[in-house]
Amino acid sequence: MIGIQEIGSYIPSNRISNYDLKDKFEMDDNFIENKIGVQRVSRMLDGEDTSVMCVKAFNNLEQKIDIEKGEIECLILITQNPDSNIPHTSAVLHGLLDLPENCACFDVSLGCSGFVYGLSIIESFMQRNGMKKGLLFTSDPYSKIIDPEDKNTQILFGDGATVSLITDTPVYISGKYNFGTVGKEFKNLICTDNSLYMNGRGIFNFAARYVPKDIKQLLEKNELLIDDIDKFVFHQGSKYIIDTLIKRIGLEKEKVPFDIQDYGNTVSSSIPLIIEKEIKSNTNKMVAIGFGVGLSWASTILTKIN
């Protein structure tokens, strides 16, 4: 059985405070604290890039658990902002981490649904190919494509990276997955000429419409009831979307973590940043669901077995 054994992360120390932008973007404390729920956004330091943030997340992982690099057979990076389009950044990372030559490496291009998708991709790939130790990275620095004058995105997205150690001695294992795509609505979140555009209202409507329906299906597929779930780990889009989902699905607020006040929406890193804190917890069953770019979503159940 392949699953998540440990998670390491890295969030750059560099921050921009949204309180400093109140006049510029005509917003008040209530908007910052209760609507978007992001007080400061993290930004990469000089000299950092997608791969470098991954190396720093890996260093953090190594502080938590001994890793024999020679045993790593697989490395997958979820990103839509790689160091460059050629080569895949996972290959650059392979070199930086000095991993063995028989290590399979590839990038997967997905946004906010990327971690949950990536978990299914790495688990199934490792299982089919008889692999026992792999690394699933997320690193999608939107600061590379954000126009600082664009309120919609500048005050929301933060840079960060995570790495999940995927092994045959896991702490959390996944159940059945649900995946979905509404490709016809892709224009709500796009990058053109190296500049990000987000139709916040479009993304909000998409999430509010599809996520409750998906969770119902997911629970049925896994033969679980909503009360069997200890935590609902949503992609940390904004406080407003999380609060809306809590209301629409009828969840207990304490079962739904929201924890991005200090760094922002880190795209595919937002879910593993929450799960990281659960590795040593007693949380038995979690729903994890990512949604956004594509538009797309992916969900699964994580069960503690160790």
Place this chain on the structure above:
Amino acid sequence: MIGIQEIGSYIPSNRISNYDLKDKFEMDDNFIENKIGVQRVSRMLDGEDTSVMCVKAFNNLEQKIDIEKGEIECLILITQNPDSNIPHTSAVLHGLLDLPENCACFDVSLGCSGFVYGLSIIESFMQRNGMKKGLLFTSDPYSKIIDPEDKNTQILFGDGATVSLITDTPVYISGKYNFGTVGKEFKNLICTDNSLYMNGRGIFNFAARYVPKDIKQLLEKNELLIDDIDKFVFHQGSKYIIDTLIKRIGLEKEKVPFDIQDYGNTVSSSIPLIIEKEIKSNTNKMVAIGFGVGLSWASTILTKIN
């Protein structure tokens, strides 16, 4: 058992003849015909992009086999030249092809090793998630990043796309896979500032060193002898690399297809373009091996079961 049932393809009709560039690039007929083995390179037509080439490959597939679009549960696109970095081009394609909402879509960033990697990724992902029908696309138009003044790349790479229909009623199924990465050598094939750079000699040395070794390992892993293999489908890098591999491994020339004279090296599409012609053949066992960007490689055995 999940495998390849059919393959469709698209190569743009637009061509540049290398014979017209003989003076400019100081090359003779022997170089064109026997060294690189590419007489003309294909180039996308006005209005085409990565996704549009995929749609045209899909149209070709539909001419060969009836496809119930509502049954497609998974769409993976191998590319390092997507329409844009956000969203993943597979989502755009999902919309263009009018696929169902429960269809999982993602892009995988890999170059010349991408088709073989992608085959393992889609097979394992579909199997783990109980899916029966999927589409594996390759579309990596290097013309988007080639400097027409750069002889190394301008005369070699052609645009094209393929789509493999992956189902539980396959014609070819894969055996065990081998994967490898030498991330420290990634600088031999990179794209910076939207411009491709290739150290042809570096890539050649890499392939000549790693491919023979990998094929030996692959055959052992699959408990096969070299004489059990009817065809060796190498990534179609250039005539010179294919001829070198034939010599170094000691293969019969007629077992090794080379067929890119009329369109060039189409990156991850080069292998499925060869396999496409084998679907209706009596070829029982093939080695498929891709190698390049990363630097990386991937190989497997394809066995006809239908």
